[in-house]
Amino acid sequence: xxxxxxxxxxxxxxxxxxxxxxxxxxxxxxxxxxxxxxxxxxxxxxxxxxxxxxxxxxxxxxxxxxxxxxxxxxxxxxxxxxxxxxxxxxxxxxxxxxxxxxxxxxxxxxxxxxxxxxxxxxxxxxxxxxxxxxxxxxxxxxxxxxxxxxxxxxxxxxxxxxxxxxxxxxxxxxxxxxxxxxxxxxxxxxxxxxxxxxxxxxxxxxxxxxxxxxxxxxxxxxxxxxxxxxxxxxxxxxxxxxxxxxxxxxxxxxxxxxxxxxxxxxxxxxxxxxxxxxxxxxxxxxxxxxxxxxxxxxxxxxxxxxxxxxxxxxxxxxxxxxxxxxxxxxxxxxxxxxxxxxxxxxxxxxxxxxxxxxxxxxxxxxxxxxxxxxxxxxxxxxxxxxxxxxxxxxxxxxxxxxxxxxxxxxxxxxxxxxxxxxxxxxxxxxxxxxxxxxxxxxxxxxxxxxxxxxxxxxxxxxxxxxxxxxxxxx
Amino acid sequence: xxxxxxxxxxxxxxxxxxxxxxxxxxxxxxxxxxxxxxxxxxxxxxxxxxxxxxxxxxxxxxxxxxxxxxxxxxxxxxxxxxxxxxxxxxxxxxxxxxxxxxxxxxxxxxxxxxxxxxxxxxxxxxxxxxxxxxxxxxxxxxxxxxxxxxxxxxxxxxxxxxxxxxxxxxxxxxxxx
Ligand code: SF4
Numbered sequence: 001x002x003x004x005x006x007x008x009x010x011x012x013x014x015x016x017x018x019x020x021x022x023x024x025x026x027x028x029x030x031x032x033x034x035x036x037x038x039x040x041x042x043x044x045x046x047x048x049x050x051x052x053x054x055x056x057x058x059x060x061x062x063x064x065x066x067x068x069x070x071x072x073x074x075x076x077x078x079x080x081x082x083x084x085x086x087x088x089x090x091x092x093x094x095x096x097x098x099x100x101x102x103x104x105x106x107x108x109x110x111x112x113x114x115x116x117x118x119x120x121x122x123x124x125x126x127x128x129x130x131x132x133x134x135x136x137x138x139x140x141x142x143x144x145x146x147x148x149x150x151x152x153x154x155x156x157x158x159x160x161x162x163x164x165x166x167x168x169x170x171x172x173x174x175x176x177x178x179x180x181x182x183x184x185x186x187x188x189x190x191x192x193x194x195x196x197x198x199x200x201x202x203x204x205x206x207x208x209x210x211x212x213x214x215x216x217x218x219x220x221x222x223x224x225x226x227x228x229x230x231x232x233x234x235x236x237x238x239x240x241x242x243x244x245x246x247x248x249x250x251x252x253x254x255x256x257x258x259x260x261x262x263x264x265x266x267x268x269x270x271x272x273x274x275x276x277x278x279x280x281x282x283x284x285x286x287x288x289x290x291x292x293x294x295x296x297x298x299x300x301x302x303x304x305x306x307x308x309x310x311x312x313x314x315x316x317x318x319x320x321x322x323x324x325x326x327x328x329x330x331x332x333x334x335x336x337x338x339x340x341x342x343x344x345x346x347x348x349x350x351x352x353x354x355x356x357x358x359x360x361x362x363x364x365x366x367x368x369x370x371x372x373x374x375x376x377x378x379x380x381x382x383x384x385x386x387x388x389x390x391x392x393x394x395x396x397x398x399x400x401x402x403x404x405x406x407x408x409x410x411x412x413x414x415x416x417x418x419x420x421x422x423x424x425x426x427x428x429x430x431x432x433x434x435x436x437x438x439x440x441x442x443x444x445x446x447x448x449x450x451x452x453x454x455x456x457x458x459x460x461x462x463x464x465x466x467x468x469x470x471x472x473x474x
Numbered sequence: 475x476x477x478x479x480x481x482x483x484x485x486x487x488x489x490x491x492x493x494x495x496x497x498x499x500x501x502x503x504x505x506x507x508x509x510x511x512x513x514x515x516x517x518x519x520x521x522x523x524x525x526x527x528x529x530x531x532x533x534x535x536x537x538x539x540x541x542x543x544x545x546x547x548x549x550x551x552x553x554x555x556x557x558x559x560x561x562x563x564x565x566x567x568x569x570x571x572x573x574x575x576x577x578x579x580x581x582x583x584x585x586x587x588x589x590x591x592x593x594x595x596x597x598x599x600x601x602x603x604x605x606x607x608x609x610x611x612x613x614x615x616x617x618x619x620x621x622x623x624x625x626x627x628x629x630x631x632x633x634x635x636x637x638x639x640x641x642x643x644x645x646x647x648x649x650x651x
Contacts, residue, residue: 131517162494162498
């Protein structure tokens with residue numbers, strides 16, 4: 001008898017989504033759908049607002065990575081002003097963006113995924129939370145709290161507020177960095193580096209237990225996309241977009257992010273408010289790609305800081321070609337945290353970081369602007385058109401999580417086919433299906449912001465579609 | 475154990491920022507957690523809202539059919555309902571959609587700014603309400619905590635007071651924005 005399984009809501013996820021699995025008469029999963037069930041509409045309701053409000057309005061897309069939106073939006077506004085912002089302003093924005101990356105990765109790794117990694121996918125659901133880990137694994141939980149706090153405190157010190165700060169503005173930033181603030185941040189770095197290294201230490205051992213999951217957690221060929229600098233190394237603020245295939249061949253080396261619309265398309269499916277971007281030259285779904293930590297470490301020549309490079313080399317040496325299983329997003333996230341922390345230190349060590357000239361002033365000089373940055377979850381694109389007074393006429397946002405939509409849906413199907421079988425569906429099987437989604441760390445707040453309230457239901461349906469039996473999980 | 479208060483946190487139409495500010499209590503959250511059981515939240519794995527919860531913190535405005543169903547059920551099963559943050563209190567950024575209503579939003583996102591298969595999703599996704607509304611317009615709210623987001627200090631104070639069985643007073647502590 002065919003069945004439909006609904007996992008609703010997917011928990012320990014940033015935003016709420018739900019999953020529908022369709023099983024055939026033989027109990028084999030035939031189809032999987034990841035529903036993102038909310039749409040907020042920034043692309044429309046920002047029309048008519050002055051463009052310089054956009055950084056602060058669009059930061060409210062997401063309280064997890066508001067700085068990424070601030071940065072991408074400010075860059076789109078810089079393009080409307082047609083200014084080259086002072087170098088120190090760019091570097092200050094970079095520090096803020098990297099601090100954002102650290103805190104967001106810490107949230108994903110420790111608060112959301114580490115219960116699965118430390119307690120196992122089959123642990124009792126009521127134990128799978130950071131609050132439980134605070135008792136069962138206190139030192140690891142403490143590192144997680146400290147690392148998220150590290151990133152958030154840098155944002156607070158520089159921009160005045162941890163969530164939704166206003167400091168990044170069109171043309172630069174609104175206040176120079178003081179030596180005192182710089183020193184406070186530099187003083188926090190050694191402890192953060194030590195905590196990340198400790199985490200990498202235990203994770204490398206722990207990962208051996210997950211060989212089965214690695215096999216089926218979205219483990220398939222796709223393209224990968226992300227920013228690189230002019231040396232081909234990992235970059236988060238400037239640079240060109242690179243696309244590689246699953247063999248590691250560079251199929252597009254230096255795409256200009258401002259022209260994203262010429263090489264990225266978007267498709268719509270009826271079952272989700274999240275769209276499906278694809279690489280246009282290969283069409284849909286052949287042009288499906290992944291972004292974010294794993295993509296960036298797969299496609300960059302290396303990181304460019306000593307400790308992160310050592311980790312990167314070891315990570316990449318495990319495979320002759322790009323790492324294809326999304327399970328590896330976890331380790332990639334840790335390596336990126338190390339990279340970001342080292343980079344913050346290097347940027348702050350430069351004397352020029354205290355320069356007082358932090359803002360370029362101009363009025364509207366272009367009717368259109370694109371701003372691109374690497375958010376924690378991948379490439380984030382803001383695109384605005386304005387009238388001669390600088391009022392917004394049109395907005396398009398391509399959100400980091402969205403790029404991974406096709407791969408997430410396929411990954412759910414792959415894992416569900418492997419784990420969800422037979423008459424008795426165990427809770428741990430379904431947790432694994434959710435855990436695949438967690439590897440991508442999708443930020444549904446960003447990608448439209450999803451939610452759901454219904455319980456998990458398993459429905460047994462007769463061939464005519466009528467409901468025979470319904471089982472609920474509370 | 476049994477005298478620990480039960481707590482839930484939910485998000486409706488918001489940005490998760492209020493939840494992030496809750497996490498910004500950092501070690502104070504862990505410390506406080508000995509005084510409550512977090513029964514239902516995006517941070518834990520329970521899928522249905524429990525029969526009875528002492529305190530529920532709600533982030534976000536009411537923007538879809540699902541939000542509406544959800545908040546009514548939550549109200550019914552909650553002792554003290556807390557509106558957390560400006561979206562829950564006033565609609566805030568979420569309610570900016572009210573200037574045009576949901577239809578133009580859907581058309582822009584799924585018809586105009588799309589390359590393939592232009593259509594508005596309808597399968598397994600809830601309909602958007604005509605108007606985004608603050609929580610207290612839909613169900614009675616017991617405690618209002620303004621801020622976008624309310625600071626971690628404010629949330630700490632609110633939670634500590636509620637866990638001690640007192641109604642928090644926020645005069646001079648919390649403000650909008
Ligand atoms: S009040 Fe502010 S921080 Fe809270 S959900 Fe709304 S926009 Fe986000």
